[in-house]
Amino acid sequence: MRHLRVLLPALFAILLFSTTKAPAAGDQASFASADNGVSLAWNGRELFRLTRVQALSFDRDVSVALAFFTFNKKNERAADLSFGPSPDGKSWPLLLDGKPAGTATFGVTAGGNLHGAIALDASVPADAVRLSFACAPDDRFWGFGEQYNFVDFHGRNLKIWTQEQGVGRAEIPPKFPPGMGSFTDTYFPMPYFMDPAAGKGFLLENPQASFFDLCKAEASQWTAEVWDTRTVSFAAFPGPAPKDIVTQLTAETGRLKTAPPDWAFSGVWLAAQGGTGAVHKRWREAMDAGIPVTAVWAQDWLGKRQFLPGIWGVKHRWAHDPELYPDLEKLIADMAAQGVRFLGYFNPYVLPEFEHWAPMAEKGWLAKTPAGEPYKFQIITFPGGLIDTTSPDAVEYFKGFARKAIAMGQKGWMCDYGEALPYDAVLANARGQDFHNLYPTDWHRINREALEEAYPDGDFILLTRSGFTYEHKVAQVVWAADQEQEWEDRDGMPTVVRAALTIGL
Incomplete structure (x- = not known):
């Protein structure tokens, strides 16, 4: 039977009473065409640059055993959509072979954060939508929910799908013994990260299965791929301090009424x-x-x-x-x-x-x-x-x-x-x-x-x-889950420390 090993009084409760910086009335969000994409900026500081939108079609296979899910696709076809000229600096038509294929719309949320929404027309075949953003060598990707083996995901990829995290962990889990998880399997994923040095954060708002490649396949690009939708939306947080980013995040996701x-x-x-x-x-x-x-x-x-x-x-x-x-x-x-x-x-x-x-x-x-x-x-x-x-x-x-x-x-x-x-x-x-x-x-x-x-x-x-x-x-309180009762780095006590750090971001 399970034993209660470590409790994480998650930052949810701590943040309830923090007094941190939310975007002020005088702050300015701006969106502009840049390098065949769209630049998202805050007070003249570029936060993210959306460089490509792709409509993906493929044959899928989603299997599950004991709440361990495996996603596979084959025969993938990717259609690259281009950005047409914006009439107002807030929306850009998406074109496929020069014909209308959707819209990219940008603005500011009720919480004061930057927002983007990509919507494909019904005429465009799509099982998923993939967004690509510019990546620099010193970009950092801290977070993605409760993660046990990494804090920074630069150079890695992961899926966002809540599932069993496993007892014992490996980069590629063996088929035997059953029940072992990968380094990114988690009960509590979240399509969100912050870059503390650059003073910015990103939240993918879609609840469907999503897959992030953080500058692994292409060093100059990071991507977010969302299955089973034709509409993808996200929020961008201007920080600049990590505490500000978390406050801006919870302005969008909600907060507890009481600790x-x-x-x-x-x-x-x-x-x-x-x-x-x-x-x-x-x-x-x-x-x-x-x-x-x-x-x-x-x-x-x-x-x-x-x-x-x-x-x-x-x-x-x-x-x-x-x-x-x-x-x-x-x-x-x-x-x-x-x-x-x-x-x-x-x-x-x-x-x-x-x-x-x-x-x-x-x-x-x-x-x-x-x-x-x-x-x-x-x-x-x-x-x-x-x-x-x-x-x-x-x-x-x-x-x-x-x-x-x-x-x-x-x-x-x-x-x-x-x-x-x-x-x-x-x-x-x-x-x-x-x-x-x-x-x-x-x-x-x-x-x-x-x-x-x-x-x-x-x-x-x-x-x-x-x-x-x-x-x-x-x-209120999040249980850190089924770690091995040892000091081993893959699934022992060190993973509890990383889980506390990442869930608190």
Whole structure:
């Protein structure tokens, strides 16, 4: 079973109360034709230069095993679009073989940052859009969400698609043993970077799968390729200080209303499991030893199951297991009387063997296949599916179980997983290829809503592991995930430091 190793009180909370520079009314954004492209400048300082727009067509193959996704394409055809003359310095016609093929539009966001949008006409064949920008030898690309092996991605490429990050990591993971990730696999990717020396940042706004080449294929160009869309939009941040860039970023992506409660930082969160007796014993031993425990986290309050011989894990269900945890409410009350909060666990999986599957499948509250059937796939060593978080009725059904946990006295929980929505899944109000990256944040949202309903003063903890661009609005504390318990650089303690640095950018 997993152990709570390192918590990242993400910069989301820190930034809530920072007083940093946002673009002022007197600042000036400008856009101009330059070298057959468009230059984006701030007060006369060029931030980025868009040099090329390409419409891509190809045959695709997206495969998945245990929430590890592989994207392949073949027979790629790339159509280079040229920029026509701009009539107003804000929009440029895109031309293909001299004929209208789309529009590139630039301006300033409500948050005061530069903005660009590329829209291809329906007549242009396109499975993806690729944008190319000028790259200099000293350009830096820090960020891309929670990254474990690199901080600066100059000279590298990576995909932005939330998925399992793996146990053990390699540049190219071997097929055996299964479950090993690559150096850029992550639960929490984000199509965003900053260049701290140049004082600028960039955010790709699309939620679909995207692929960045940071001056690797061509030293003079970096590219962002977005699948399954004909429209690509982005924001550019003028900084100039790194703290300013993060403030400008969160003006676009959102911020938390409240920081985690004081008790989240004033003592130890004690991980315990094994049933009422085992948790009580571990808690009392810690208290008797003088350890300042402020919370006890028991992920198996839902029950435990055997994954493999000798390997046990949490039951993927949403209801208390009274056999493993008899008198749990009394234990929670005893802890609360001594200033210790109880934290539980939920994940979005729904398994056919448990009580949630039948009613949810019948009412259409599960993610579906293209044929309209409940989408069932392999989860570790057993099959299951996912709650459809875009269905209001499904959300209300889950919240009923969350409210029962709160009624027992729980002050929050780990809100686990969220990375496995299939690429071709169909939801009540979204497609898998458009919503996959947004699913973790939506899963966290419905959990946060249940907690805010019970604790409007913010006296709760929502511990998450996955995320994407708009996670800032819901996440409080981010779990650094399944590292090896060693000092080895590829997947040991050093990766936790890099994860903290990159997620804080």
